[in-house]
Amino acid sequence: xxxxxxxxxxxxxxxFLPFKMRVPLxxxxxxxxxxxxxxxxxxxxxxxxxxxxxxxxxxxxVPWVWPSTMEYGxxxxxxxxxxxxxxxxxxxxxxxxxxxxxxxxFQEKTLKHIFGAFNRKRGKAEKMPxxxxxVCCSAxxxxxxxxxxxxxxxxxxETYNKRFMNHDLAHYLEPAARGAxxxxxxxxxxxxxxxxxxxxxAWHLVGGKDAVDESELTGLEPKDGYxxxxxxxxxxxxxxxxxxxLRGNDAAWDYDRVxxxxxxxxxxxxxxxTADFNCTVTxxxxxxxxxxxxxxxxxxxxxxxxxxxxxxxxxxxxxRIDVHSLSARKPLFMDESAHDWQLIKLGxxxxxxxxxxxxxxxxxxxxxxxxxxxxxxxxxxxxxxxNPMLAQMPHCCLAAHAGTIMGVESNSxxxxxxxxxxxAAVHPGLxxxxxxxxxxxxxxxxxxxxxxxxxxxxxPKPVCSLPA
Numbered sequence: 339x340x341x342x343x344x345x346x347x348x349x350x351x352x353x354f355l356p357f358k359m360r361v362p363l364x365x366x367x368x369x370x371x372x373x374x375x376x377x378x379x380x381x382x383x384x385x386x387x388x389x390x391x392x393x394x395x396x397x398x399x400v401p402w403v404w405p406s407t408m409e410y411g412x413x414x415x416x417x418x419x420x421x422x423x424x425x426x427x428x429x430x431x432x433x434x435x436x437x438x439x440x441x442x443x444f445q446e447k448t449l450k451h452i453f454g455a456f457n458r459k460r461g462k463a464e465k466m467p468x469x470x471x472x473v474c475c476s477a478x479x480x481x482x483x484x485x486x487x488x489x490x491x492x493x494x495x496e497t498y499n500k501r502f503m504n505h506d507l508a509h510y511l512e513p514a515a516r517g518a519x520x521x522x523x524x525x526x527x528x529x530x531x532x533x534x535x536x537x538x539x540a541w542h543l544v545g546g547k548d549a550v551d552e553s554e555l556t557g558l559e560p561k562d563g564y565x566x567x568x569x570x571x572x573x574x575x576x577x578x579x580x581x582x583x584l585r586g587n588d589a590a591w592d593y594d595r596v597x598x599x600x601x602x603x604x605x606x607x608x609x610x611x612t613a614d615f616n617c618t619v620t621x622x623x624x625x626x627x628x629x630x631x632x633x634x635x636x637x638x639x640x641x642x643x644x645x646x647x648x649x650x651x652x653x654x655x656x657x658r659i660d661v662h663s664l665s666a667r668k669p670l671f672m673d674e675s676a677h678d679w680q681l682i683k684l685g686x687x688x689x690x691x692x693x694x695x696x697x698x699x700x701x702x703x704x705x706x707x708x709x710x711x712x713x714x715x716x717x718x719x720x721x722x723x724x725n726p727m728l729a730q731m732p733h734c735c736l737a738a739h740a741g742t743i744m745g746v747e748s749n750s751x752x753x754x755x756x757x758x759x760x761x762a763a764v765h766p767g768l769x770x771x772x773x774x775x776x777x778x779x780x781x782x783x784x785x786x787x788x789x790x791x792x793x794x795x796x797x798p799k800p801v802c803s804l805p806a
Contacts, residue, residue, distance in 0.1 A: 342385055343502050345486050346434040349381035350425045350478065351803040354418060355395075355727070359753045360560045363724065364546040364583060365401035366616050374398050374414060375727065376421050376474065377797070380428060380481035384489060392485025392785055394477040395728040396698045402674075402723065403470040405617075405652070416466055421474045422802050423452055428478045429804035436503045437483040437494070438526070441702030442510060449475055469652065472677060472699045473723075479700040480732050480786075487785035494785055495534065495739055498526035498705065511710050514683055519713045529709045534738035536779050539745030540771045541579040541612070542571060543722070543752060544599055551602070564755060569602060571752070575771040578609045579644075581747060586618030586649060593628050600639030610744060611642045615649035617674055620657075622664045625649050629667050644744055645669040645692060645719070654681050654688075662689035669743070671719055678703055679710035692717035695740060697732045698725075708740055722747035726758045727795075730768050732786050738778055748776055760795040 355375040362369040377395040398417045400410055427448050433440045453471045460466070487494030490502070500506070507521035549555050550568045565571040568580075582599050584592040596613060603611060619625060625646060632640040646668045651657045654675040664670055671692035672685045682693055693711040695704045695718060711718060720737035723729070730750065737746035750758060751769055762769035767777025781787035 340434065341436075341502065341504055343490060344434045344436065344504070345382040345384050345390070345440070345489055347380055347428050347431040347440070347482065348383050348389070349805050350428040351379040351800045352421055352425045353377040353797055353800050354421075355798070357726065357754050357757050360562060360564065360755075361566070361753060362545075362547045363753050365399070366405050366618065368401040368405075368410070369547055370399075370401060373400065374418065375729065376418075376477045377728065378477040378481045379800075380478055380485050382482065382485040382489060388489065390485045390489035392481040392483065392488055393728055393788060393790060394480030394482070394484060394732070396473055396477045396480070397723050397725065397729065398473065399698070399723050403473045404467055406464060408464050416460075417470055417474055420456055420466065420471065421477075423456060424449075424474060424478055425802040425804055427452055436497065437479075437486045438498070438510075438702050438705060439504060441479045441482055441700060442706070444479075445472075445475065445700065445702065467652075469674065469677060469699070472703065476698045476700045479702050480697060483701045483732075484785035484788070491784050493783070493787060495530065495532070495735065498530065500525055507706075507709055510706055511679055511713075514686060514714055521709070521713070524709070524713075526705050526709055529712045530739045531741045532739070534735065534778070536738070537775045537777050538734065538737055539579055539774055540575075540577070540776050541581045541722075541745060541747040541749075542575070542577045542771070543747065543749040544568060544580055544582045546583045546585065550598055568599065569606060572602075572606045572608060576773040576775075577771065578607075578774040579612075579744060580608055580610070581612045581614055581647075584613055584615050586615035586624070589624060589628060593631060596628070596632065597636055597639065600636060600642060603642065604638060609642070610644045611639070612645050612647055613643060614647040617648055617651055619649035620651070620659070622649075622659065622661050625664050626667060629664075643668055645671050645717070647671045647694060647721075648673040648675065650675070654684055658684075658688060660688055665689045665691045669717055671717070673721055676707060679707050682707055682711055682716070686714060686716060690716075692719060692743065694719045694721040695736060696721055696723060697729075697736055698723045701732060701736070704736055712741075717743045719743050720746045722749050724750045724753055726750040726754055727761050728788060730758065730761070731765070731781055731788055734768060734776060734778055735781065735786060746776065760793050763794070764789055764792045
């Protein structure tokens with residue numbers, strides 16, 4: 339039986355917010371210097387006709403969602419066109435319930451249908467990947483959760499329970515094996531940290547193009563008052579956690595990079611490192627040999643590596659690589675491969691031990707993946723998509739409620755700090771890392787606690803608006 343608290347979408351509005359980066363950000367084989375954020379306003383109504391508006395946002399991170407030799411601008415236009423298709427679908431959506439129920443049903447039915455039809459219309463052109471569809475949909479899904487919380491005047495994390503949800507987790511999730519765990523009578527609240535953490539250690543990204551020391555400077559660096567060199571970032575923000583982007587196809591460069599960053603980390607009293615091999619590795623031996631050499635030659639640096647992130651290709655079903663030998667050395671986290679709990683289940687069978695959650699794959703999907711992974715003893719992390727502006731807040735809230743292995747990755751302040759100034763005026767601790775941490779205490783109120791009425795941002799005219 340449906341609940342009186344159920345809600346249904348009835349209107350959607352889409353904005354595109356362009357940005358430029360102060361320094362390039364390298365993804366795989368590409369470097370990004372600009373991009374677009376999709377911002378969505380979604381209207382929902384309850385059974386009595388009461389309306390509420392929610393907001394969601396995500397960067398349309400082209401090279402991350404769609405690695406390809408196809409021209410960057412062409413791929414970005416495809417993503418934006420797909421967002422426009424989603425405005426129509428969400429405004430016409432008749433699914434009703436809790437946002438996890440509505441979001442799940444939309445993804446399983448509507449999104450898959452639109453995705454297939456959209457790619458068929460592209461004919462012989464390169465097909466947009468499913469990860470791209472999820473990222474485009476995530477702004478709408480986040481807005482749905484925000485609107486629902488506002489409808490009931492509650493932080494949305496206080497609604498992930500039996501009081502508001504029509505179905506328990508057994509409706510969505512299946513255990514890895516019969517009798518292993520049971521999701522019957524369980525709700526997301528049973529797997530979340532409540533109340534949330536109010537401060538989180540922040541991970542800084544050491545990108546492939548980032549200057550570690552003066553020898554790597556090109557003379558083209560911006561003179562804008564923000565740090566350039568890694569040591570300056572560590573000292574300015576009190577950093578304790580560094581994520582090292584590697585190439586994954588040049589073992590000598592990767593090893594030297596880890597050693598160079600690791601030595602500086604030791605000098606500056608950084609506690610933790612992680613290695614991200616950019617999804618370009620095809621044989622676990624590549625990573626194993628780097629780790630085995632480190633443990634012999636630089637045991638301190640080896641010990642500082644908290645986990646290894648997604649060395650292998652995105653498509654886990656097509657690339658069923660047994661990774662037990664690697665995860666026996668260090669915790670191994672799925673990121674790009676972890677689209678949903680079914681793929682996490684497959685990853686666990688192959689030897690992956692952790693999951694890197696991202697709100698940009700939808701809040702709904704992140705929560706269901708979190709519950710499945712935690713029930714099966716997998717470790718969690720919340721990774722960044724260089725989230726600026728509004729996108730930073732649901733991202734940090736997820737990390738604060740997830741009980742991660744160590745804090746949250748947050749790097750938009752490295753690449754485009756100025757774009758978030760209106761939000762930073764209200765939430766300063768979210769857009770500046772102090773003492774190596776982010777401070778969530780300003781996130782207050784219903785939905786995701788944006789406090790949008792206090793944020794003085796002028797939005798452009800919406801590119802599409804379908805009324806409630």
